[in-house]
Amino acid sequence: MRRKPFPWHIVVFLAPAVLIYTLFMIYPMLASLKFSLYQTLDDGRQVFVGLGNYIKLLTDPNWKEPFWNAFWNNVVFFIIHMSLQNPIGLFLAVLLASNIRGAWIYRTIIFTPTILSVVLIGFAWKLILSPTWGIWFPLLDRLGLGDNEVAIALLGNESSALITLSLISVWQNIGIPMMLFLAALIRIPNELIEAAQVDGANSWRIFWRIQFPLIIPTVGIVAILTFIGNFNAFDLIYATQGALAGPNFSTDIMGTFFFRTFFGFQLRPGDPNMGATVAGMMLLIILTGVLIYLYGWQRRMEEVQF
């Protein structure tokens, strides 16, 4: 019997992706992790400090407080996305999948903010909500809220800034879950839905009994994408509130905290080693989330499907 020849073609086809991924993703990630285990002295020498930087980040009050503040703000940011962006995205997808007239127009309009630059989005919303220019003010006056301290400075109050920014982000990114859900919904064979209709099921029942169970894998994917995206988020906060993530760090999330630590701010010099440490914690948080997804959800999904 002849042995099968070694499948060289597989190696050839995998090589570009493996090379590029290693060079631009895996190597920098490992280098950054290594960097977080060192401390730079004033004369530029690097000394190995083991987990010292991580211990400092989690125990020193000057590091611990901003870190946990950023973490919990990020959790709020994520919860708002999960509880608004994804359900509304799903709702819109169901509407669009139900052959309403002009579906492609709605699809395009709802998806447009997603492809716009975040800087543009941030700037546009800053203008809309600006107390000097914004169309927000006349609107408030109509509603009789012109004297409400919080409403007239949505981005300036500690109580409202993070929620406002989360909602802007939801508005911008809602196109992505919508498209993913829509793609999944379209894949559902029409016979199933028609059969249900013949059996007298209403839309509500069809959704919960047929459509939703069949798109559950997509729900998981959207959730994990939202999670990764949210804990890596940086740009919207930076574009609207600046690197200090004001007021009083109430909109500081992991990304902005990392930026300030790594690059420094105004008079404060950057600390690349501590920055790498914060990045290491971000990796750990995201990794934890992804592992929970893979083992807790994906595996169960496979058991259901096969």
Add this chain to the structure above:
Amino acid sequence: MSKRFTTVLAMAALLAATFLGGAFAKQQVIIESWRTDDLKLWKDVIIPAFNKHYPDIEVIFSPTAPAEYNAVLDSKLQAGTAGDLITCRPFGKSLELYNKGHLAPLNDLPGMEHFSEFAKAAWTTDDGSVTYCVPMASVIHGFLYNKDLFDKYGYEPPKTWEEFMDLLAKMKKDAPALAPLVMGTKDQWEAATMGWHNIAPNYYGGEAGRKAFLAGKEGFHTDGFLQGFEALAQWAPYLPRGYKAVSYSDAQQLFTQGRGFIYPAGSWDIGVFHQMNPKLNMGAFKAPPPAGATKSYISDHPDIALGLNPASKNQEAAKKFLEWLTTEEFADLYGNALPGFFPLHDYNITIKDPVANEFLSWRQTSEGTFRMTYYKLSDQKPDAETDLWTASVNILNGNQTPEEAAKWIECRLSSWYQPHKHFYEELNCNK
């Protein structure tokens, strides 16, 4: 055939000319800066004036947005791609660059004798031995006011803090649609820079107070420093509607459009305001001292200087430019082209802009001091300057009382600043 040959030949000649031309090209000097606002001025006025003397040196002014400047510069310096000349921030940041070998010592540069010790202080090592940047200008804090609106309502610029507060109250009653004091807290730095740094020296007593603070005799929670926070807190009712979300550029627009009376300013705003609204009729008054004070103090802050990147390949040309910066011609040009940036040279130059001149005249009647958090107090994390932004904003936004904010910032500072260690115990900071 022959036609094609000629074309090829011509192209080859052109190509060769380009390369040869490149080899013999002018020497190039690139300037790193955060003054994006001044790009046009450098291109149209300053560089042409320099080229009259040195036509062979091509100077390129390449600014980065102010907020990103430090970070961008750091990474460029580390990668070895930074320009030949580096615009120096005052105090700690530049000292750090010098210590890391990113700024060359300039003690021997011809022309340095035209700067006083005070002028050079912000860019000299602590022991006074090495100066590493050529001082360009300082900025002065004060208040700009809309003269037309003042005339309309018959107001006079206030002389004391009490008059100032009365005036603000009157404005609020007379013209509810206009903002008495145009400043927002969204971008945070204005509250500290145009607020605290502007008015507090009158309470803590300028340089003497600053030195007592450095030595650990005073803290943010004692005497004049606390009074500075208390004075700032009195501004809150007079800021524009929705001030918590009003950014720096929003405030500039509000004031230049005549939608407010008084603008807590840095002198650098003068030039910007002339551009934004050439018809705006502005006046200025200095930070009003409390009634009965015998002396008044202003914030006269060395802000901008230019240093040499030791890694530059065009050291000679770059030094020529630095030398030119020390001349009277440059001082005159800079001071008048950028009203509000006051050259630090010892020449007797005339500033033509009346508003800028008003600012400059306070040097005669008041004692100058620089922003106290810039020297030493911001060398380590948590740095006093950024904390001062947070504290000032919290006070104006009503999130903290002046006492709470003062205690908070003092605790943060005394956690690492040795001369203040005793305050850490006294204030029970670890609780």
